[in-house]
Amino acid sequence: MNKKKDCLDPLKVIGRAKGFSRRELISKLPRHSKFSPNIIQQIEKLPEVLLRNSGSPMAKKLIRMMREVNTEVYRAIQFTRTEINNRGVLYGVVLLKHRVIDLVLKYFHKRWPQCVICLYNEHTRKTDIINEKATIQELKLPLKEAVEKISKNRPIIPYFEDIQFSGKEIFDTLYQSQNIVERENPRYFKQMIPDKCYELPGLRNGIEKRYISRNKKLNKFL
Incomplete structure (x- = not known):
């Protein structure tokens, strides 16, 4: 029993306050x-140990x-609205202040490699741009x-030609199909989308704006 405890990483932090290793910081902070x-x-x-436990100013x-970099990537992945044309070009607009555009592109490429x-x-x-x-x-x-x-040098792809909808149409249809008035919970909805987003x-002009108001439960910088 004691041997198992001795084998545990003494720098490991369990919980939300976990920091980052030196290697992680050196690798990602240049972004x-x-x-x-x-x-x-x-x-x-x-x-x-200080880096792993936030042990100094x-x-x-x-x-x-580090968290600002990670948060920006996460938000771009979660909240970017994209459209696709009939030639298989997926496009959208982001707002990235840090050097993370390649990480966001690689995520979308993994989702839509074609x-x-x-x-x-x-x-x-x-x-x-990231290609196939x-x-x-x-x-x-x-x-x-x-x-x-x-697009001009790419052929028309029948599959994509059949799904030509604007981002607004897609999300309007999604929310209308999933919305159950009796179960509507604006407070919970606001928790999922911080004001900063x-x-x-x-x-900015999404259907989610009908729920917008000051969210007192969730830090806007999360």
């Missing part, structure tokens, strides 16, 4: 918009930056022009 080489030096100076700052994915970043005003071979490129073009450029391109 943060406020990253500087000095941050790597700070990470290397701090003991691993600097460790807390580093972990907060499509070319085009995401216009409002922050950089550029369109990033997972090759990523950046175009200094608005989304519409980028989609037209990619309504600043994202996909939700």
